[in-house]
Amino acid sequence: MFDKLQNSRNALGLIFMMPAAILLVLFLTYPLGLGVWLGFTDAKVGRAGEWVGFENYVFLATDSVTQLALFNTLFYTTIASVLKFFLGLWLALLLNRNLRLKSFFRAVILLPYIVPTALSAIAFWWLFDAQFSVISWVLVKMGIIDTYIDFLGSPWNARFSVIAANVWRGVPFVAITLLAGLQTISPSYYEASAIDGATPWQQFRYVTLPLLTPIIAVVMTFSVLFTFTDFQLIYVITRGGPLNATHLMATLSFQRAISGGALGEGAAISIAMVPFLLAAIMFSYFGLQRRVWQQGGGDK
Amino acid sequence: MASVTIQAVKKRFGATDILHGVDISIADGSFTVLVGPSGCGKSTLLRMIAGLEEITDGEIRIGDKRVNDLPPKERDIAMVFQNYALYPHMTVRDNMAFSLMLAKEDQATIDSKVGRAAEILALGALLDRYPRQLSGGQRQRVAMGRAIVRDPQVFLFDEPLSNLDAKLRVAMRSEIKELHQRLKTTSIYVTHDQIEAMTMGDKIVVMRDGRIEQTGSPLDLYDHPANQFVAGFIGSPSMNFLPGTLRRSGDALRVELSDGTQLDAPQQVGGMDGQPIIFGTRPEHLRLVSSDGARGAIPSRVVVMEPSGMDTFVACRHEGVDLAAIFRERHDFAPGSTIHLQPDMSCAHLFHAETGQRLAA
Ligand SMILES: Nc1ncnc2c1ncn2[C@@H]1O[C@H](COP(=O)(O)OP(=O)(O)OP(=O)(O)O)[C@@H](O)[C@H]1O
Ligand SMILES: [Mg+2]
Numbered sequence: 001m002f003d004k005l006q007n008s009r010n011a012l013g014l015i016f017m018m019p020a021a022i023l024l025v026l027f028l029t030y031p032l033g034l035g036v037w038l039g040f041t042d043a044k045v046g047r048a049g050e051w052v053g054f055e056n057y058v059f060l061a062t063d064s065v066t067q068l069a070l071f072n073t074l075f076y077t078t079i080a081s082v083l084k085f086f087l088g089l090w091l092a093l094l095l096n097r098n099l100r101l102k103s104f105f106r107a108v109i110l111l112p113y114i115v116p117t118a119l120s121a122i123a124f125w126w127l128f129d130a131q132f133s134v135i136s137w138v139l140v141k142m143g144i145i146d147t148y149i150d151f152l153g154s155p156w157n158a159r160f161s162v163i164a165a166n167v168w169r170g171v172p173f174v175a176i177t178l179l180a181g182l183q184t185i186s187p188s189y190y191e192a193s194a195i196d197g198a199t200p201w202q203q204f205r206y207v208t209l210p211l212l213t214p215i216i217a218v219v220m221t222f223s224v225l226f227t228f229t230d231f232q233l234i235y236v237i238t239r240g241g242p243l244n245a246t247h248l249m250a251t252l253s254f255q256r257a258i259s260g261g262a263l264g265e266g267a268a269i270s271i272a273m274v275p276f277l278l279a280a281i282m283f284s285y286f287g288l289q290r291r292v293w294q295q296g297g298g299d300k
Numbered sequence: 301m302a303s304v305t306i307q308a309v310k311k312r313f314g315a316t317d318i319l320h321g322v323d324i325s326i327a328d329g330s331f332t333v334l335v336g337p338s339g340c341g342k343s344t345l346l347r348m349i350a351g352l353e354e355i356t357d358g359e360i361r362i363g364d365k366r367v368n369d370l371p372p373k374e375r376d377i378a379m380v381f382q383n384y385a386l387y388p389h390m391t392v393r394d395n396m397a398f399s400l401m402l403a404k405e406d407q408a409t410i411d412s413k414v415g416r417a418a419e420i421l422a423l424g425a426l427l428d429r430y431p432r433q434l435s436g437g438q439r440q441r442v443a444m445g446r447a448i449v450r451d452p453q454v455f456l457f458d459e460p461l462s463n464l465d466a467k468l469r470v471a472m473r474s475e476i477k478e479l480h481q482r483l484k485t486t487s488i489y490v491t492h493d494q495i496e497a498m499t500m501g502d503k504i505v506v507m508r509d510g511r512i513e514q515t516g517s518p519l520d521l522y523d524h525p526a527n528q529f530v531a532g533f534i535g536s537p538s539m540n541f542l543p544g545t546l547r548r549s550g551d552a553l554r555v556e557l558s559d560g561t562q563l564d565a566p567q568q569v570g571g572m573d574g575q576p577i578i579f580g581t582r583p584e585h586l587r588l589v590s591s592d593g594a595r596g597a598i599p600s601r602v603v604v605m606e607p608s609g610m611d612t613f614v615a616c617r618h619e620g621v622d623l624a625a626i627f628r629e630r631h632d633f634a635p636g637s638t639i640h641l642q643p644d645m646s647c648a649h650l651f652h653a654e655t656g657q658r659l660a661a
Contacts, residue, residue: 188385191352196399196446197373206398210389 038267045261056268065244066269069252073273075159076248077227080166084223085216087167088174093204095175096182106179113172121236124165128152128237152238155245162246165233170226174219181215182208213287221284225277249273301486302363302376302453303328304349309358311344311510318344319510321358326503331480331487333501335494337533341510342490346456349488350379362453378447379456382463384439386431386446392418393427396445417445420479437468444476448483455480455487461496473499494534498522506530523647528656531580531649537613539580540623542598543653548573555579555650559619563596563643569650569659577659580649583613586625586641597640598623602633616641 039056043049060066095106112120127135128151136148151161189207198206231250234240240247240255247255249269257266304326311319319341326332334342347353349360351372360367367375386395396417400410418424421441431439440460447455460476461469477500480487491497497504498518506513506521506529514526518534525531531539547554547562548571555563555577563579571577589597600616600623607613612631616623616639625641633639650659 186383186385188381188383189387191350191372192379192381192385192387192446193398194352195350195372195377195379196450197402202402207387 035267035270038264039271040268041264043263043267045258045263049264052264056265057272060265060268060272065247066252068244069247069249069269070272072159072244072246073228073248073250073276076163076166076230076246077224080163080170080227081220081224083163083167084170084174084227085220087171088178088219089216091171091175092178092182093208095179106176109175110172112169113176117169117232118236120169121165121233124161124168124233125237128161153242155243158238158242158246162234162237165237166227166230169233170223174223177219178212178215181212181219185211217284217287221280224280228277228280229273301328301484304454304486304488305359305361306345306349307359307361309345309348309360310356311341311348311353312356317510319356322507322510322512324505324512324515326486326488329484329486330502331477331489331500332503332505333489333491333497334505334507335491335497335533336507336513338492340507342492342507343458345507346379346458346488346490349375349454350377350456351375376453377456378450378452378454379458380440380443380447380460382459384431384443384460384463386439386442388431391428391430392423392434392442392445395431395442396449399446399450413449413451414445417449420448420482421445436464437472440464440472441475444479448479448485451485453486455485457487457489459491460489461491462493469496476500495536498534504534506533524658525580525649526658528578528580528651531651531658535582537583537624537626539582539649540586540621541651542579542581542618542621542623544577544579546571546573546575546577546650555648557598557619559599561596561598563598563648564645565648565650566645571650571652571659576653578651578653578656580651581643582647583624583626585644585647586623587644588625588627588631589640589642591638591640596645597642599638600625600641602635602637602639604635605631605633614639 038049040051040053041049042052042055091109095102095109099105127133130148130150130153133148133151135151136145139145140148150157152158185208189211190203193203193207229250230248231254234246234248234251235254238246240251244252249272253266253269253273255266256262256269260266304324306322306324306326309319309322310317322345324332334345336342344353348355349362349367351367351370355368362375362377387398390398393414396414397410400413405413414427418427421444423438423441423445426434426438426442431442434442440463443460457476461472464472473496476489489496489500501518503515504518504521505515508529513533514521514530516524521530521534525534525539528541532541542557544555544557544563546565547556553565553569555565557563557579586598591599598618600618602614602616604615605612606615607630612627612629614625614627614631614633616625623641651657652659
């Protein structure tokens with residue numbers, strides 16, 4: 001009996017899968033399921049809720065703060081991701097050259113990524129402070145501006161400020177991953193294209209970019225997911241203010257559910273993010289699908 | 301088409317000298333093979349001609365033009381890489397059309413040039429495939445197709461056949477040679493395989509450690525190797541070398557082997573009486589003679605017999621030195637038995653024992 005079990009690949013497979021499956025159910029499915037359930041109730045802190053159907057969602061759809069948070073989230077994600085992509089790609093290309101002190105620069109570039117988010121958020125909070133901002137101080141000293149910039153005081157300033165913090169924090173991940181991708185491209189393609197008459201720009205356009213696309217798709221999917229669900233930076237720097245101008249879905253959900261006690265409503269906001277995240281994943285799934293040229297042998 | 305002139309070319313990587321002054325002149329339309337053991341600098345030299353490596357010192361001219369400072373694309377050359385370097389994300393057609401597209405040729409010209417190359421190389425049915433979907437030999441042909449659509453002055457090949465299996469290598473060898481006879485474009489071909497060099501080249505340049513050992517036609521190198529290195533490198537199975545002493549008495553010249561065997565050396569070579577030399581003889585220049593009374597025969601103990609059907613290869617040992625012989629006839633010697641081998645002294649090679657240089661006539 002035991003022998004038979006050992007010989008059966010399927011049974012063994014099942015046994016090896018169990019721990020992972022149990023962990024997944026426990027720590028992933030359960031909270032998610034609970035979230036979905038809560039979203040359909042009017043639960044408050046300290047009071048089990050009753051089933052209210054789509055009431056939470058109907059309310060949120062007309063709630064102006066939620067609408068603003070959705071807009072903020074989309075704006076924040078789009079601008080930050082685009083900036084992270086271009087900056088990251090530029091840095092990766094730069095680091096891929098034969099610079100002196102190459103490994104030093106590669107290490108330095110990772111710094112923002114290894115500092116705990118909350119810590120870097122506090123640093124940014126100082127940088128953006130209305131009275132003690134170093135940025136304002138430098139600009140004033142250089143004579144470029146007269147009065148200190150109120151980074152976090154007005155809605156649009158605040159939005160761009162938190163985007164800047166997010167980009168700073170997220171660029172290393174993009175840059176290092178793309179750099180790893182660049183290093184998988186064989187130098188002989190560059191030599192062959194140099195002989196074929198390609199200029200550096202044409203080499204980038206026709207060799208680097210197409211060969212890098214699969215990695216760009218992966219790294220940007222993750223980048224978009226992380227940005228869309230960002231919480232820590234906003235929570236430390238602005239707490240969603242001023243006038244909810246920097247509230248993201250995640251921070252709003254937290255505020256409604258935990259600070260405000262409306263568990264059902266908060267859960268509903270969180271669940272409302274899921275379709276967007278799914279869309280991003282689907283997008284990258286199709287973008288990532290192995291292209292014909294990546295597949296091995298055989299006829300088409 | 302153009303000639304290529306390489307003059308006193310040196311290459312240094314950091315503090316290491318890789319090429320120590322190389323001179324080669326390559327005639328317009330010829331097929332020149334650079335051959336030598338691994339690490340001797342063949343690829344480096346080829347890449348310097350292509351413009352992929354800087355030239356530390358000396359001069360390279362393609363046609364009348366000095367190309368030292370020209371980027372690869374302005375040298376009008378095409379190169380076939382050892383790993384082919386086909387762009388994986390482009391179809392065979394796009395791989396071949398890439399250089400033409402960059403040169404802003406119009407679509408009709410591109411189509412006709414790619415079509416012609418595909419026809420020459422029998423790639424017509426594969427034009428819409430990606431490199432991953434091709435066999436090694438097909439990839440090799442696409443790499444050549446990419447080179448010939450450009451109709452360059454010079455083709456450069458860096459060990460293009462080394463990734464193929466033995467049979468395909470032989471087939472592609474003649475395919476490349478045929479292509480050259482058809483297009484007559486000056487070609488420079490790098491290989492470490494002396495058989496490839498012998499069968500393909502009009503002219504062979506043998507290199508070792510960043511220096512040229514000898515330059516000449518294949519048969520020239522085979523019949524008159526300038527030194528022991530070339531003699532041992534060219535030819536398969538390779539030449540036998542036996543230590544000996546030169547004996548001169550009057551007009552007669554003899555080679556005395558370490559066991560006292562006397563060999564008549566009819567050719568007029570320089571060298572003094574009593575000078576230690578290396579006597580070289582190719583396996584096919586050894587004749588089997590009966591044991592007793594044969595003059596100038598080397599007694600050898602049979603180690604291994606390797607009959608191939610067409611000929612019989614016999615590995616022997618004489619005075620602790622390996623000696624190989626190859627016979628057209630079939631033989632069956634018992635391992636351990638002694639046979640007598642008589643070298644054809646009209647094809648003997650005598651080398652200086654220390655410098656390895658051929659003793660001058
Ligand atoms: N970029 C480099 N930096 C330092 N040394 C190098 C570099 N490229 C090549 N070399 C050295 O130059 C020498 C010649 O290299 P090369 O590639 O020309 O050899 P090769 O004759 O083509 O050998 P093989 O038959 O193995 O291809 C080698 O000793 C190699 O280590
Ligand atoms: Mg090489």
